[in-house]
Amino acid sequence: MPLVVELGDDVANGKPVNWYPGEEMNRFIAVFGASGSGKTELLKRVASEVIRHGIPVLIFDFHGDVEVSHVNHVMMSSGFGSSVGINPLSIEGLNPQTHGLSDHRAEIVAMLRRAAPSLSQNQAHLLAEAMRTAYVMVGIEDRDPRTWNLPPPTFAHVQMVLASWSSDPDMKGRRDSINGCAAVLGAIFGHSLFHCPRNLSVSEILGGNWRLNLEHLPESIQVIVVDTVLRLVFRRLRAMGSLPVKFGCDADMYRIFVVIDEAKVIAGGQGYPNKSTRILNVIASEGRKFGMGMLLASQGRGDAFLKTGRSEYPVRIQIRLVE
Numbered sequence: 324m325p326l327v328v329e330l331g332d333d334v335a336n337g338k339p340v341n342w343y344p345g346e347e348m349n350r351f352i353a354v355f356g357a358s359g360s361g362k363t364e365l366l367k368r369v370a371s372e373v374i375r376h377g378i379p380v381l382i383f384d385f386h387g388d389v390e391v392s393h394v395n396h397v398m399m400s401s402g403f404g405s406s407v408g409i410n411p412l413s414i415e416g417l418n419p420q421t422h423g424l425s426d427h428r429a430e431i432v433a434m435l436r437r438a439a440p441s442l443s444q445n446q447a448h449l450l451a452e453a454m455r456t457a458y459v460m461v462g463i464e465d466r467d468p469r470t471w472n473l474p475p476p477t478f479a480h481v482q483m484v485l486a487s488w489s490s491d492p493d494m495k496g497r498r499d500s501i502n503g504c505a506a507v508l509g510a511i512f513g514h515s516l517f518h519c520p521r522n523l524s525v526s527e528i529l530g531g532n533w534r535l536n537l538e539h540l541p542e543s544i545q546v547i548v549v550d551t552v553l554r555l556v557f558r559r560l561r562a563m564g565s566l567p568v569k570f571g572c573d574a575d576m577y578r579i580f581v582v583i584d585e586a587k588v589i590a591g592g593q594g595y596p597n598k599s600t601r602i603l604n605v606i607a608s609e610g611r612k613f614g615m616g617m618l619l620a621s622q623g624r625g626d627a628f629l630k631t632g633r634s635e636y637p638v639r640i641q642i643r644l645v646e
């Protein structure tokens with residue numbers, strides 16, 4: 324059964340416009356339009372059709388309005404209704420053959436610098452060191468992948484390391500940096516989302532349809548949630564290996580289809596949108612190979628993620644509502 328979604332009509336000639344991912348070179352679609360132009364409505368239609376083909380869908384919902392049937396709704400907030408959290412320090416799906424823990428820590432530091440631009444170079448360096456110590460604290464050693472199945476540390480462990488350094492007379496000269504780093508971390512990881520008794524696992528995500536409702540989170544935390552979840556999912560897919568080149572049907576092209584409404588939250592922000600290690604760029608260049616499709620919606624045309632000029636970037640559709 325070919326995957327096809329009716330998107331609307333071409334304003335120039337009135338002809339219907341359909342999306343046939345099986346005929347595209349890439350698995351991406353980006354939808355642009357002003358507020359009220361129908362982006363969310365279109366997203367919901369694409370998601371429903373993808374679900375109908377039995378492909379797991381993962382929706383990042385920043386406004387709480389991407390309601391689609393047959394999707395598990397997870398409210399992520401500091402409130403009582405939030406029962407599932409995430410741990411950015413998780414190393415689930417990391418393949419020791421190809422990726423070391425130091426890469427993983429560098430990715431986290433880069434993500435934190437985007438979420439908290441006030442973190443200086445010095446503090447970022449300290450943070451990387453403190454994280455390394457936190458993994459050792461829970462028994463996870465860089466050079467011994469057998470220990471990588473142990474429960475990962477949390478940011479509470481990192482804070483503990485920083486607190487002990489702060490009171491260490493030998494580190495007196497670096498105390499200001501240490502305390503500054505701890506303050507930045509505290510402001511972000513004090514959020515209850517990072518202290519939930521249960522964290523969302525990649526196996527769960529790949530086994531169903533999910534809508535992560537992030538509407539009640541501050542933007543810095545939204546950045547961390549999206550970045551972390553995408554990174555964990557992508558890693559797992561990469562560890563599963565490449566898809567075959569030929570497909571039985573269109574649904575076989577995908578192991579998961581990710582939908583991001585208002586994509587500027589992850590595309591913009593601090594740092595370098597062009598950097599090849601940014602998760603959006605990683606997925607743009609390698610997602611297809613590992614079965615990851617993506618639909619991004621955004622206002623306007625000139626969002627940061629299109630400034631990258633990367634050839635892998637998506638099929639672009641500009642929409643507007645016709646009276």
Ligand SMILES: Nc1ncnc2c1ncn2[C@@H]1O[C@H](COP(=O)(O)OP(=O)(O)O)[C@@H](O)[C@H]1O
Binds near residue numbers: 356359362364365
């Ligand atoms: N194809 C469509 N036909 C009729 N109404 C639509 C269509 N797409 C969107 N709408 C309506 O237009 C309004 C704005 O749509 P929405 O998808 O929320 O826009 P956006 O996400 O771009 O701000 C909503 O009330 C929605 O129901």
Ligand SMILES: [Mg+2]
Binds near residue numbers: 363364584
């Ligand atoms: Mg919308």
